[in-house]
Amino acid sequence: MLLCGPSGSGKSSLAVRSGLPVLALDDFYKEGDDPSLPRVPGTEATDWDAPGSWDAEAAVAAVAALCRTGRTEVPLYDLASSSRTGSRTLEVGRTPLFVAEGIFAADIVERCRELGLLADALCLRGRPFTTFRRRLLRDLREGRKSPAVLVRRGWRLMRAERGIVARQSALGAHPCAKDEALGRLAAAAAGHRAGGRPRTRVPGATAPAKSQQPQPR
Known part of the structure; x- marks a missing residue:
């Protein structure tokens, strides 16, 4: 299951x-x-919201390894320093599928489908101002960047949010609110088809340990 949506x-x-x-x-x-x-147009600042800031090939390889063997090596990435600090082994147990989530998940929908790995692809959508507020409070709390950088980024993303959702939908992710997304996840986990897309059987899965919980962008 690929899960995308605005930051x-x-x-x-x-x-x-x-x-x-x-x-x-x-x-x-x-x-x-x-x-x-990539750079933010007109500046020397890195555009961390552009797909070019992300290693799509490595992400697809990790998804494929989990589907094939039930385990993969995942980088440990520190957003504040924009650097990899190590790696960890992610193992899945005996559930039929897993969720791969991130703001660029839609960019690998087609590749995962070609490889026969895709169960469903979802894009979370909501109200841009609500997303802006949630994102800013989270990023300030976690000290990801300076407040000025976070406010500028947040304002830019709020204005671009509808376009972000439209782009991810065009790449093959179904746009939906959280309740519908949870329903489709549950349907896929139960072995049903979600939105007409066949589920992919994955060898095993156990929920990640608390220390392995995702760090949202």
Whole structure:
């Protein structure tokens, strides 16, 4: 199950609520000194909301490894320093599928479908101002960047939110509110088809330990 949506839309908390194992795709961000990082237009600041800031190939490889073997190595990524601090092994147990969530999950929908890995793809949507407020409070609480940077980023994302949802929907993710998303997750976990897409059987799964809970972008 791929779960995307704007930053602050509630992807990480919903993934945990589903009770399924969770692969946090935001851990596949590139490091801050990567020369291929995109820039915010007209500035020298890195655009961490552009797909080019993220390693899609490594993310797909991790999804494929979980589906094939039930385990994979995942980077430990620190958002405040924009760097990888190590890695961990993510193992899934005996549930039929897992959730891979992140703001760029829609960018790997087609590739996962081609590989026969996709059960469903969902895009969380809500009210832009609610998302802005939730995201800003979270980012300030966690000290991810300076307050000025967080406010500027948050304002830019709020104005762009409807376009973000439209883009992710065009890439193959079904736009929905949290209640519908939970329902589709439950249907897929129970072995039913969700939205006409076949579920993919995954070898095993157990919910991630508390220390492995995703760090939302």
